[in-house]
Amino acid sequence: MKVLVINAGSSSLKYQLIDMDNESVIAKGGCERIAIEGSFLKFKFNGEDVVIEQPMPTHSEAIKLVLDTLVDQKYGFIKSMDEIDAVGHRVLHAGEMFTGPVLGTEENIEKCLSIKELGPLHQVPNIAGVKACKEVMPNTPMVLVFDTTFHSTMPEKAYIFGIPYELYTEHKIRRYGFHGTSHRFVSGEAIKYLGLEGKNSKIITCHLGNGSSISAVKDGKCVDTSMSFTPLGGVPMGTRSGDLDASITEFIGRKLGMDATETLNYCNKKSGMLGVSGISSDFRDLRNAAEEGNHRAKLALDIFAYSVKKFIGSYSAALGGVDCLVFTAGIGENDGNIRKMVCEELEYLGIEIDEAKNAERNNGQIRDITKAGAKVKVLVIPTNEELVIARDTLKVAFGK
Ligand code: AMP
Numbered sequence: 540m541k542v543l544v545i546n547a548g549s550s551s552l553k554y555q556l557i558d559m560d561n562e563s564v565i566a567k568g569g570c571e572r573i574a575i576e577g578s579f580l581k582f583k584f585n586g587e588d589v590v591i592e593q594p595m596p597t598h599s600e601a602i603k604l605v606l607d608t609l610v611d612q613k614y615g616f617i618k619s620m621d622e623i624d625a626v627g628h629r630v631l632h633a634g635e636m637f638t639g640p641v642l643g644t645e646e647n648i649e650k651c652l653s654i655k656e657l658g659p660l661h662q663v664p665n666i667a668g669v670k671a672c673k674e675v676m677p678n679t680p681m682v683l684v685f686d687t688t689f690h691s692t693m694p695e696k697a698y699i700f701g702i703p704y705e706l707y708t709e710h711k712i713r714r715y716g717f718h719g720t721s722h723r724f725v726s727g728e729a730i731k732y733l734g735l736e737g738k739n740s741k742i743i744t745c746h747l748g749n750g751s752s753i754s755a756v757k758d759g760k761c762v763d764t765s766m767s768f769t770p771l772g773g774v775p776m777g778t779r780s781g782d783l784d785a786s787i788t789e790f791i792g793r794k795l796g797m798d799a800t801e802t803l804n805y806c807n808k809k810s811g812m813l814g815v816s817g818i819s820s821d822f823r824d825l826r827n828a829a830e831e832g833n834h835r836a837k838l839a840l841d842i843f844a845y846s847v848k849k850f851i852g853s854y855s856a857a858l859g860g861v862d863c864l865v866f867t868a869g870i871g872e873n874d875g876n877i878r879k880m881v882c883e884e885l886e887y888l889g890i891e892i893d894e895a896k897n898a899e900r901n902n903g904q905i906r907d908i909t910k911a912g913a914k915v916k917v918l919v920i921p922t923n924e925e926l927v928i929a930r931d932t933l934k935v936a937f938g939k
Contacts, residue, residue, distance in 0.1 A: 540937075541565065541622050542929040543609075545602075546629040547668025549660060550575055552601045556609060556616060556623070557929040564925075566609060566616040570601040580604050584614050598664065599671040606675060625680045627932030628669045629720070629924070631661035633685035634711060640688070640931040643669050643681030651683065657711070658769065680936035684928040689719030692760040697857075700768075714772075716754070716764035718746045718868075720927040725867045725920040726756040732905055733863060733916060741858040743851055746922065747877065748868030749777040749820065753847060755854035763857050765850050771807055774846040775839075777820030780810035781846065815839040822870050822877065844880035851881070855888055863916040864890055872901045872921055878908070882917065889914025 553569035568582025578595040634654040698714040706712040754764040765773030775781035792802040813820040816839040828836035855861040891913040906919040
C-alpha cells in the first residue's frame with residue numbers, strides 16, 4: 540500500500556510518498572512560495588534536483604501540481620493516482636479534542652479550525668492542505684496526525700500553569716507540547732532497541748533541531764515536555780527565545796515600541812541562537828564562528844547546551860531516574876559537540892558518553908554512544924516524522 544504524507548505550511552507544502560509494504564520512500568519533494576510570486580515545486584529524480592516553476596495561488600494548485608508530477612510521464616513515480624491508498628496530514632494542534640490521529644472528516648476538519656487561535660501560523664495552512672487534497676482526491680481517505688497528541692498523557696500538574704484556573708477551563712490555556720510524532724517515534728525506537736517493551740522505562744528524548752523540545756517519557760507515555768502553550772516555550776532555539784519571564788515581553792514592547800503581536804514575532808523569529816549570536820540560527824555557522832573566537836556565538840552554544848542539560852536534570856527528577864537519554868533531529872543527530880556539552884558533568888545521574896563513538900558521523904542508524912559501564916544508555920536515533928504519520932494513516936484508514 541502507498542501513503543502520501545503532506546506537511547502544509549503557510550507558503551510551503553512538503554510531501555513524501557511511502558511504500559508501506561517495506562516503508563521505503565518512493566518520492567519526496569516540496570512546493571515553495573505558495574501564494575507568492577515565483578512559486579516552484581522541487582524534488583529529486585534519479586538523484587538530480589528537478590525544479591518546476593508554476594504559479595500556485597493557493598494550496599489547491601500546489602497539491603494538484605504534486606499529484607500531476609507524481610504520475611507525470613517523464614518525472615512520475617507511479618502510474619496513476621489510484622495507487623495512493625491514503626493521505627496522512629501533519630496537523631499542529633489537536634487541542635483537547637483528540638488524543639491520537641483521526642480521519643479527516645468534515646466534522647474533524649471543522650473541529651481543528653475551531654482552535655486555530657492556538658496555532659494560527661500552522662493550523663490554518665495545515666487544514667488548507669487537507670481541504671485541497673480532499674478536493675482533488677475525494678475518494679481517498681485522509682488522516683490527520685497531530686504534533687500535540689503524544690503529550691496528551693501528561694498529568695494535570697505538568698500542564699496547568701500557575702495562573703487562575705479559569706484561564707484553563709474557559710480559554711484552554713495550558714501546556715500542550717509539540718514535536719509529538721518525533722518524541723513518540725524515538726522513544727518507541729529506544730524501547731525496542733533496549734528490549735524494554737512491556738517493562739518499566741524512563742526515557743528523556745531531546746529533539747534538537749531548528750525548533751527544540753525535550754520530553755520525559757515513562758513506560759512509553761509522555762509525562763512532561765518543554766514546549767508549552769505554543770512552540771515558543773522551553774529551551775532557546777534557532778530563532779525562538781524559549782521560556783522567558785512574562786514581564787520581559789511587555790518590557791521589550793515598551794522599550795522597542797512594538798505591540799504584543801510584534802513582540803511575539805520578535806521572540807519567535809529574531810531571538811534564540813540568532814538573537815544571542817547576531818550571526819545565525821544554524822549551529823554549523825555558530826560552531827565555525829565560535830572556533831574563530833566569536834564570543835557571542837560561543838555564548839549562544841553554551842546557553843543552548845546548558846538549557847538542555849537543565850531540562851535533563853529536571854526530567855530525571857520528574858521521572859524518578861532515567862534509563863535512557865535520546866538525541867534526535869538536525870542538531871541532536873549531527874552535532875557531537877552539543878551532545879558532549881549537554882552530557883558533561885551529568886555523571887552523577889549515570890550519564891556518560893564515549894567520546895570516540897560520539898564523534899562518529901551520523902549514518903542514519905541508531906547509534907549507542909554510551910561509555911562502557913555507564914548506568915544510563917545514551918542513544919542517537921534519527922527521527923522520522925513522516926513514517927510515523929504514514930503508519931498512523933494506515934492504522935486509522937484501514938485498521939492496519
Ligand atoms: P531540523 O529542524 O531538525 O531540520 O534541524 C535543523 C538544524 O540542525 C539546522 O538549523 C542546524 O542548526 C542543525 N544541523 C544540521 N546539520 C548539522 C550538522 N552537521 N552539524 C551541526 N548542526 C547541524
